[in-house]
Amino acid sequence: MDIKKIGIVGAGVMGGEIAFVATQAGFPVVLKDIELRFLDIGVANARQIYEFKVRRRRMSEDEMEQKLKLISVTLGYDELADADFIIEAVPENLELKRRVFSELDAVCSPGAILATNTSALSVSAIAEAVSRPERVAGMHFFNPVSMMRLVEVVRGARTSDEAMSSVCALAEAIGKSPVRCADSAGFIVNRLLCAAMLEAARCEREGLMSRADIDSALVKPDAGLPVGLFKMADQLGIDLIHKVMRILQDAFGDRFAPPEEVERLIASGHLGVKSGKGFYDYGKS
Amino acid sequence: MENRELVLNRIFAAVVAEAERAAAEGVASPQEIDDAMRMGALFKKTPFAYTAEVGEETMRARLDEFAAKYGDRFKV
Known part of the structure; x- marks a missing residue:
């Protein structure tokens, strides 16, 4: 699938790290959270990782600013309506994640992939909150996301082959190595x-x-x-x-x-x- | 020093036993499990490669011995 815009729900440190790896690979991202201060943390975190690269002379300051321009922020869901791919990274609470997924379901385009970065919850249980569980998969990043290559790509009970392939393809496009696994407690690692x-x-x-x-x-x-x-x-x-x-x-x-x-x-x-x-x-x- | 070897053997055997269970349950293939542990936990001794390195029979005997001594968590 052709991904033109990635939505990241839940800014914070994890959201910021994911925004870094996605923008580094050239993808425009929209960070969404419920309070401005969380968005600030996310953007600041992405900037901090870029600044580290600039200090290490692995990137110019201009390049950094260009990459950071790929990040936009929002407090509402409207900006996510045209995103092709959503990565949810809100706190690990099933009720919260299900609420976020049902809100995403209402606004996101029917073709969008809805991925959850859960490390411990059941992907199938989260997917029950949406009308398109076949387009929901786990996309479990490891800390620190900017350094760790692995992404566990988790197949929920109703996840389609196409959604699994899309998540794996995006993981590779942002420089990660996907490993597929079943929706089993703790996944692999x-x-x-x-x-x-x-x-x-x-x-x-x-x-x-x-x-x-x-x-x-x-x-x-x-x-x-x-x-x-x-x-x-x-x-x-x-x-x-x-x-x-x-x-x-x-x-x-x-x-x-x-x-x-x-x-x-x-x-x-x-x-x-x-x-x-x-x-x-x-x-x- | 003997304790050191025992402790390391127990820790890695616990991972091997859990990895075998996960593979048997169909969570992922042995290769995928090794890949995940190498890239996600930075293990050099990934469970299936480590078993191959030690030898299947040696590992089986070790798991049996540990299962008898320490409990079912080593039983696969």
Whole structure:
């Protein structure tokens, strides 16, 4: 399909990152959110990534300004009426996402693809909110979107082959590598990462090694992780990890039950890097 | 030092077991699962390639041993 305009619903950091990768590839994007301040965050985030490239001399300032001109912002849905492709990136709440999808359904052209960037919710359940579930698919980006190549392209119960192909084609057009998967809890990466994190937590609890030693073993060349699992959990956010583990526990059973230590961190508000403390202390808060 | 090897083996075996279940359920193919873990989690030891590297039989024996010692999460 020929994509002339991409709508991104839910600006914020994720929306801004997606706006960056889309405009970098030359696609005009419309960022939509409910408050101006969220739109500001999204645009500022896209600009920040471009500025980093300019500082690294990988792009001229003129080029950056040209790319940024491809981004427009809106508080209403009207601007999305002629978008060929929508990427929804609002907070992970099923009711909210369904409301957004039914609003999109009312305004978007019948041919438009409606993709959700959900990391944990069911694509099929989100698609129930629209009259064209065959045109709904998951398009799960990884943080930071500007660096991570993977996009999990998720087939909901009623997603058409054509919609899957369109999402994969757009992912490739913006420099990503799509991997198709079924609409199953945690898709691929979150499910397997949580299995790894949970085993690491069990090893610590059994007293085999400290978390710092486990993490440093994991980043040695023979294990080959870029960052240890406890540290990765802190970076992703303990609240997010907890939420994903709960969803996986519901779907697959107690092997995914969040560890006591995660429950304790949540209860004391230690959500990882963003709050200054998680599995490790980051010296603030 | 022995603990180090055990811990790494357990963590990667847990990923292998979960990857086999996901593949068996039809979530994605083994190749797609490896691709996703390489690009989405930056794993070098992606589950199916790692199993091939260790040897299918060795991995099977390890999973059986871990399943007996630590529980059904290693049973596939």
